[in-house]
Amino acid sequence: MSFEVMLRQLTVGFGQTFLIFILTLVFSLPLGMIVYFGRVSRFRPLSWLVKIYISIMRGTPLMLQLLVWYFGPYYLWGMSIGGYKLTAILLGCSLNYAAYFAEIYRSGIESIPKGQYEAAALLGYSRGQTFFKIVLPQVVKIVLPSVTNEVITLVKDTSLVYSLSYVEMFAVAKQIAAAKTTVLPFFIAGVYYYIFNYAVAWIMERFEKKLDYYR
Amino acid sequence: MKLLEMNHIKKNFDGVPVIKDISLSVKEGEILAIIGPSGSGKSTLLRCATMLETISGGEILYLGKRAAWMENGKPEFPKKEERKEIQSCFGLVFQNFNLFPHFSVLKNVTDAPVKVQKRNKDEVYQEAKILLGKMGLADKADAYPYQLSGGQQQRVSIARALAMKPKMLFFDEPTSALDPELTGEILKVIKGLAAEHMTMVIVTHEMNFAKNVADKIIFMDKGVIAEEGTPEEVFSSDNVRMKEFLGKLSEE
Numbered sequence: 001m002s003f004e005v006m007l008r009q010l011t012v013g014f015g016q017t018f019l020i021f022i023l024t025l026v027f028s029l030p031l032g033m034i035v036y037f038g039r040v041s042r043f044r045p046l047s048w049l050v051k052i053y054i055s056i057m058r059g060t061p062l063m064l065q066l067l068v069w070y071f072g073p074y075y076l077w078g079m080s081i082g083g084y085k086l087t088a089i090l091l092g093c094s095l096n097y098a099a100y101f102a103e104i105y106r107s108g109i110e111s112i113p114k115g116q117y118e119a120a121a122l123l124g125y126s127r128g129q130t131f132f133k134i135v136l137p138q139v140v141k142i143v144l145p146s147v148t149n150e151v152i153t154l155v156k157d158t159s160l161v162y163s164l165s166y167v168e169m170f171a172v173a174k175q176i177a178a179a180k181t182t183v184l185p186f187f188i189a190g191v192y193y194y195i196f197n198y199a200v201a202w203i204m205e206r207f208e209k210k211l212d213y214y215r
Numbered sequence: 216m217k218l219l220e221m222n223h224i225k226k227n228f229d230g231v232p233v234i235k236d237i238s239l240s241v242k243e244g245e246i247l248a249i250i251g252p253s254g255s256g257k258s259t260l261l262r263c264a265t266m267l268e269t270i271s272g273g274e275i276l277y278l279g280k281r282a283a284w285m286e287n288g289k290p291e292f293p294k295k296e297e298r299k300e301i302q303s304c305f306g307l308v309f310q311n312f313n314l315f316p317h318f319s320v321l322k323n324v325t326d327a328p329v330k331v332q333k334r335n336k337d338e339v340y341q342e343a344k345i346l347l348g349k350m351g352l353a354d355k356a357d358a359y360p361y362q363l364s365g366g367q368q369q370r371v372s373i374a375r376a377l378a379m380k381p382k383m384l385f386f387d388e389p390t391s392a393l394d395p396e397l398t399g400e401i402l403k404v405i406k407g408l409a410a411e412h413m414t415m416v417i418v419t420h421e422m423n424f425a426k427n428v429a430d431k432i433i434f435m436d437k438g439v440i441a442e443e444g445t446p447e448e449v450f451s452s453d454n455v456r457m458k459e460f461l462g463k464l465s466e467e
């Protein structure tokens with residue numbers, strides 16, 4: 001196998017890696033906010049349930065969660081799992097990351113001083129306006145570094161879907177390496193991951209810079 | 216006409232009484248100063264008056280309309296629209312400013328009039344610029360709060376409150392987070408408002424200022440009004456606690 005063919009196959013695999021990465025973020029970033037609202041709900045049973053959910057998501061390996069999401073429906077209800085793989089992956093990754101994001105949001109929101117809410121109340125802002133105009137923009141700035149950490153972890157975590165033998169870059173690399181007894185595909189994949197993470201860090205830094213206009 | 220009436224106000228925190236049956240009223244154009252030792256309940260009283268805190272007894276009225284009262288032993292506020300209307304009667308200037316850090320000075324001052332009061336944007340901006348000019352902040356409209364001194368931040372927060380066109384302003388120790396030099400500039404601003412007959416209730420530790428600017432002074436001690444009257448009356452009072460309080464201050 002020529003280097004070019006290898007590179008082409010790995011690039012196709014990277015496309016899948018990127019797809020999982022982006023979709024997981026698209027789902028888990030907003031979902032984390034919903035989970036947060038459940039977590040701080042005054043309806044006790046709900047906040048309790050969400051707390052348990054968060055603790056399971058954070059307390060067990062993502063790989064195990066992926067296996068449960070994928071094989072669970074089959075073992076439990078004999079559901080056919082043929083075309084369901086990507087769905088299971090996105091479900092597993094999004095729910096897992098939403099739990100982490102929810103906790104990050106919570107610490108950010110709790111760090112907004114009470115005086116901000118009081119000033120907003122005095123000026124007549126509604127609860128919705130207070131949250132979206134006053135609190136949330138400040139929270140975004142506070143949580144951005146923690147979110148960046150999670151996003152970079154996610155880049156690497158996408159390789160876990162290999163456990164469901166989903167064909168993304170890591171799986172492709174492993175396959176070629178085994179067939180051709182060469183370590184080169186791992187090396188190329190490593191470079192891909194590294195560059196990808198570098199780009200992610202660069203983009204997140206742009207965001208942080210953009211919010212540098214106030215303290 | 217009485218702008219604000221507080222009748223037999225009580226406030227407990229976890230069963231501990233902090234305000235014990237306080238009644239006071241403020242007429243239009245009147246300036247009331249509230250003084251008293253730390254922990255006597257001055258801030259709590261302002262927080263009740265501005266609806267940041269529920270009361271445990273009594274009633275609060277603005278222009279004769281009930282803003283807070285008791286019903287079956289529980290504190291009540293008026294419904295949404297009426298509450299909004301009553302709230303627009305007053306503004307509050309905090310000890311630590313509480314400006315919105317992610318808004319520029321101009322936006323801090325203009326956002327609520329536009330987004331809450333739904334007033335005409337151009338008009339609001341024009342008025343805000345005049346207001347900032349009056350506060351000596353004409354060149355700071357585009358600055359962010361972190362770029363300002365404490366005194367400048369406090370002037371922005373006064374401008375923010377005034378931009379809502381309230382009928383009266385509450386101040387809770389507006390200068391106690393400031394250096395002595397900066398204190399003077401805030402007191403000057405408040406004196407300027409007094410000259411324009413702004414109705415104000417001011418909690419302060421600046422005795423000379425209270426004496427000079429207030430029409431009426433209330434001396435609070437341990438949750439009650441221990442002494443009240445004109446500045447002359449209060450500062451020449453024979454009240455033991457008042458004398459102790461003034462004595463302590465002059466020792467400092």
Ligand SMILES: Nc1ncnc2c1ncn2[C@@H]1O[C@H](COP(=O)(O)OP(=O)(O)OP(=O)(O)O)[C@@H](O)[C@H]1O
Binds near residue numbers: 228254
């Ligand atoms: N949220 C609260 N929960 C419990 N106790 C409170 C609360 N707020 C105030 N208190 C108590 O109420 C009492 C009066 O407090 P307050 O802040 O009104 O005093 P103050 O006269 O404004 O004092 P200072 O001059 O130090 O500002 C204090 O004993 C304080 O501990």
Ligand SMILES: [Mg+2]
Binds near residue numbers: 257258259387388
């Ligand atoms: Mg106080």
